[in-house]
Amino acid sequence: MMEWTDRHCRHFHRLLTRRTRLYTVMITSGALRHGDAARHLDFDAAEHPVALQLGGSEPDELAHAARLGERWGYDEINLNCGCPSERVQRGAFGACLMKEPRLVADCVAAMRDAVTIPVTVKHRIGVDEREDYGFVRDFVGTVADAGCEVFVVHARSAWLKGLSPKANREIPPLRHELVRQLKHDFPALTIVVNGGIAGDEAIAAHLREVDGVMVGRDAYHHPWHMVDWDRCFLGAAAGPAGSPEAIEATEAKASVEAAMVTYMARQAALGVAWPAIARHMLGLWHGEPGARRWRQVWSDHRLRDEPVERVARLAAAARLQAARREPAAATAADAASAAA
Numbered sequence: 001m002m003e004w005t006d007r008h009c010r011h012f013h014r015l016l017t018r019r020t021r022l023y024t025v026m027i028t029s030g031a032l033r034h035g036d037a038a039r040h041l042d043f044d045a046a047e048h049p050v051a052l053q054l055g056g057s058e059p060d061e062l063a064h065a066a067r068l069g070e071r072w073g074y075d076e077i078n079l080n081c082g083c084p085s086e087r088v089q090r091g092a093f094g095a096c097l098m099k100e101p102r103l104v105a106d107c108v109a110a111m112r113d114a115v116t117i118p119v120t121v122k123h124r125i126g127v128d129e130r131e132d133y134g135f136v137r138d139f140v141g142t143v144a145d146a147g148c149e150v151f152v153v154h155a156r157s158a159w160l161k162g163l164s165p166k167a168n169r170e171i172p173p174l175r176h177e178l179v180r181q182l183k184h185d186f187p188a189l190t191i192v193v194n195g196g197i198a199g200d201e202a203i204a205a206h207l208r209e210v211d212g213v214m215v216g217r218d219a220y221h222h223p224w225h226m227v228d229w230d231r232c233f234l235g236a237a238a239g240p241a242g243s244p245e246a247i248e249a250t251e252a253k254a255s256v257e258a259a260m261v262t263y264m265a266r267q268a269a270l271g272v273a274w275p276a277i278a279r280h281m282l283g284l285w286h287g288e289p290g291a292r293r294w295r296q297v298w299s300d301h302r303l304r305d306e307p308v309e310r311v312a313r314l315a316a317a318a319r320l321q322a323a324r325r326e327p328a329a330a331t332a333a334d335a336a337s338a339a340a
Contacts (some may be wrong), residue, residue: 003025005220012280015260017227017229019229019234020230021051023214026080027040027053051077052069052078054066054077059106069117076118081093081094084165095160098139104139120149123153125155150189154194174195179193180193191210194214200225222286223283278308291319
C-alpha cells in the first residue's frame, strides 16, 4: 500500500508472522531505471518471504526492474494492474492496463524471460463501464497464456473518472463471487482474493473457495490479527509474538513493542528518524485499555527529537495510567445505564 508498507512496516509485521507473504509498495520501473535503485529495493533478510510490486507498461523496462528485484533477493515480482490513482493513469499503468490485456501479457512474458522467480499480477474485477464477468475472465485468460500462474484479484472495479483512490476502495461494490468464479473457470491457476476482508473467520471462509487471501488495511490498522496466522492458515508454529492462547497477550504486545524500540534506535543511528517508523505500529494496542493515550504519546510531534527509548517509557507509563482509569469509567457508565 502506497506510503504504508515500507521496509519499516514490513519489519514490524514480521515480528507478528513469519510465513505471511509481505508486499512492497508499488515501485515504478522508471524509478528503478533512472533513480536510486538501492533506496527503493533495500530490505532486511528477515522480511522473507517478500514480493516486489512493480508499476509500469514498458516490457523492456519491467524486465530490467524484475532483474534488479531478483538480484536484490525478492521472492516474487508482482505487476500492479489495480491502482486507480490519476498519477498512475498518467503513466499509463495500474488499473488502466486492464483495458490492454495483450500489453499486460507482453509485460509478463518479458519479465518471466528475465527472471527465475515467480511473476504475478494484481488487478481489479473491472474498469469503469467494463464490469461484466467476461471482461475480467478474458483478462485473466490472456495474461495466463503468457505464463502468469498467480492472480491477486481486488474484488472491486476501478472507477477511473471522478473517484479518488480512497473512494475506489469504498464505493465500487465488493463482488467476491466473481473471484470465486475465476477459480472455478481457471482451476489450474492460483487465485488470491483481496478487498474488504477482516478477521480470521472471513479469511477461513474465503480459503475454502480460493487459494489465498490478501489483507491490506485491516492488517495495518489491527496488526495483532496477524499473530496467529502462521498456525491457523500456514501450517506452522505461531508467529514470533506467540499465539494468544499460548502467551498472555499484554506481555506479548509489550515484547513486540520493545523489539520495535530496539529497531528504531538502531535505525536512528543510521539517520532514520523514529517517527517515520513508529507510525506503523500505532495499531498494536488497538482495543486495549489505555491504547488511545499510548498512540497520542507516540504521535506527539513535540517528542520527535527525544531519544526513542524515552518516548517508549513515556508511552508505556501513559498507557498504564490511562488503563487504570478506564475500567472505573466503564463501570460508572454501566451503572448509569442500568439505573436508566
